[in-house]
Amino acid sequence: MNNVIKYNIINEDSLVFSINRIYQFMISIKIDEMQACLIATKLSEISRVLYPSHRFELMINLYNELDQKKHLQFELFTPEERNFSQIHAGPYVNLDWQKDKVIISSRYLDNLNENLISQNLDELIKKSREELTIEIEQKNTELNAMLEQLKTSSSLIQTEKMRALGIMTAGVAHELNNPMMGILNFVQYCIKKIPPDNKCNSVLIDAEKEVKRCIDIVRNLLTFSRMEKEGDEIAMPTNVDELITRVISVLTYKIRKEHANIIKIVPAELPLIKLKPHKFQQVLLNFIGNAIDAVTEREIRNVTIEALIVDDNFILDIRDTGCGIPDRLKNKILEPFFTTKTTDKGTGLGLPVSKSIIEDHGGTLVIESAEGLGSSFKSIIPLNIE
Amino acid sequence: MKKILIIDDEEAVRKSFVLALEDDYEVSTADCGEQGVEFASKNSFDLVFTDLKMPGINGVEALSQIREMGQTMPIYIVTAFHKEFFDDLAIARQKGYPFQLARKPLGLDDILEIANAVLGQGE
Numbered sequence: 255m256n257n258v259i260k261y262n263i264i265n266e267d268s269l270v271f272s273i274n275r276i277y278q279f280m281i282s283i284k285i286d287e288m289q290a291c292l293i294a295t296k297l298s299e300i301s302r303v304l305y306p307s308h309r310f311e312l313m314i315n316l317y318n319e320l321d322q323k324k325h326l327q328f329e330l331f332t333p334e335e336r337n338f339s340q341i342h343a344g345p346y347v348n349l350d351w352q353k354d355k356v357i358i359s360s361r362y363l364d365n366l367n368e369n370l371i372s373q374n375l376d377e378l379i380k381k382s383r384e385e386l387t388i389e390i391e392q393k394n395t396e397l398n399a400m401l402e403q404l405k406t407s408s409s410l411i412q413t414e415k416m417r418a419l420g421i422m423t424a425g426v427a428h429e430l431n432n433p434m435m436g437i438l439n440f441v442q443y444c445i446k447k448i449p450p451d452n453k454c455n456s457v458l459i460d461a462e463k464e465v466k467r468c469i470d471i472v473r474n475l476l477t478f479s480r481m482e483k484e485g486d487e488i489a490m491p492t493n494v495d496e497l498i499t500r501v502i503s504v505l506t507y508k509i510r511k512e513h514a515n516i517i518k519i520v521p522a523e524l525p526l527i528k529l530k531p532h533k534f535q536q537v538l539l540n541f542i543g544n545a546i547d548a549v550t551e552r553e554i555r556n557v558t559i560e561a562l563i564v565d566d567n568f569i570l571d572i573r574d575t576g577c578g579i580p581d582r583l584k585n586k587i588l589e590p591f592f593t594t595k596t597t598d599k600g601t602g603l604g605l606p607v608s609k610s611i612i613e614d615h616g617g618t619l620v621i622e623s624a625e626g627l628g629s630s631f632k633s634i635i636p637l638n639i640e
Numbered sequence: 641m642k643k644i645l646i647i648d649d650e651e652a653v654r655k656s657f658v659l660a661l662e663d664d665y666e667v668s669t670a671d672c673g674e675q676g677v678e679f680a681s682k683n684s685f686d687l688v689f690t691d692l693k694m695p696g697i698n699g700v701e702a703l704s705q706i707r708e709m710g711q712t713m714p715i716y717i718v719t720a721f722h723k724e725f726f727d728d729l730a731i732a733r734q735k736g737y738p739f740q741l742a743r744k745p746l747g748l749d750d751i752l753e754i755a756n757a758v759l760g761q762g763e
């Protein structure tokens with residue numbers, strides 16, 4: 255037999271709610287592609303045929319009936335079955351209006367071979383809601399999978415681009431070596447031959463300096479593009495204190511010019527650390543140089559270089575009291591050629607090269623920064639590298 | 641005066657070596673490996689600087705041919721150390737022909753220092 259649902263009609267909203275439920279039910283029933291229709295009947299009168307599109311008319315009628323508190327029975331028939339003698343054989347929705355509630359019951363034929371399926375109206379709606387939810391979840395899964403695919407292929411494209419860039423820069427860098435050797439020697443020859451008191455002498459010395467800078471940039475480019483092995487430096491036990499001291503001495507002019515305070519914290523008992531000294535020196539040069547640039551014109555101009563051992567790692571932390579790295583730039587700073595410095599101060603290659611050197615040691619670079627307070631560049635290198 | 645041979649296909653590089661060495665040595669230049677080998681066969685040089693990557697025969701091949709002539713002067717292969725050349729260098733080592741490596745770009749003083757160190761001048 256049928257299940258019964260009770261709806262309390264206490265106000266217009268609940269009536270409307272009930273009507274909407276009936277409507278939903280009606281449009282969910284399609285037999286042979288023809289929509290079922292609702293026939294409103296009164297027990298003793300000729301019925302009115304109402305199709306789903308007559309929802310509003312149905313509502314108005316129901317209002318009227320409710321006003322008059324009359325008992326109503328609605329029966330749902332397929333267009334062919336508008337035969338009153340078959341009233342109880344066809345699918346119907348029954349609304350039993352009582353004093354302050356309406357009882358809705360339904361019987362629903364899912365096809366015309368008279369298999370009666372008792373459907374609780376609420377369950378029917380719940381079921382279609384469940385089915386819809388499953389469909390939505392399925393679509394969601396598909397969409398997520400597509401998104402992942404897109405992300406992967408876009409990151410693959412990015413990797414390919416970087417690889418192509420690497421190959422191209424290696425090619426260009428390599429091509430530059432010969433002309434640069436030429437220029438270097440031509441300038442050095444002139445410096446050698448021109449009397450020292452000639453003004454050209456100092457100008458040529460500047461030219462020599464710039465060419466040497468170009469040679470450095472090209473060398474960095476080649477390191478970065480990983481096409482050059484630079485004779486593959488071997489890791490060896492290194493006195494980190496000495497390395498730091500050497501780098502600081504190279505930067506003396508810059509430190510003095512920017513009035514930076516260099517604070518070196520290296521414990522006396524720090525052992526020799528297995529490092530590739532020439533490469534690691536580049537990292538130190540880059541990070542300490544950056545830190546000095548960061549504290550320019552700040553109130554407090556501290557650059558702290560701290561070496562320590564934590565668990566099985568050697569950590570070198572270079573901190574500054576600069577203005578910090580804005581959030582929006584945090585990812586960009588590791589991109590090659592990205593720089594906020596003017597051309598005479600940076601090529602935008604220092605950080606990516608340093609990062610790749612740290613990774614070459616099997617380590618990781620951790621960058622922390624707080625706007626207005628400063629930044630920290632931490633190289634974490636495992637103690638027992640190959 | 642001691643004689644030095646420069647083999648390089650790049651004019652700027654050849655000129656660099658000449659400028660660095662001409663005051664103290666007799667310098668000859670060849671713009672390809674084949675010419676370099678020919679010059680070496682007709683003269684007796686005390687030192688050879690050769691580029692590695694050149695059109696025609698490369699520096700290792702030139703080195704081999706010069707050695708096969710029975711010439712034992714020091715030969716410096718001057719290169720920017722591009723990775724793909726390591727195989728070429730390995731071949732040279734395998735053949736057992738002695739040579740030295742110098743890294744480009746070399747400055748004036750670097751070139752002179754090598755020459756003086758090898759040929760015992762400028763002490």
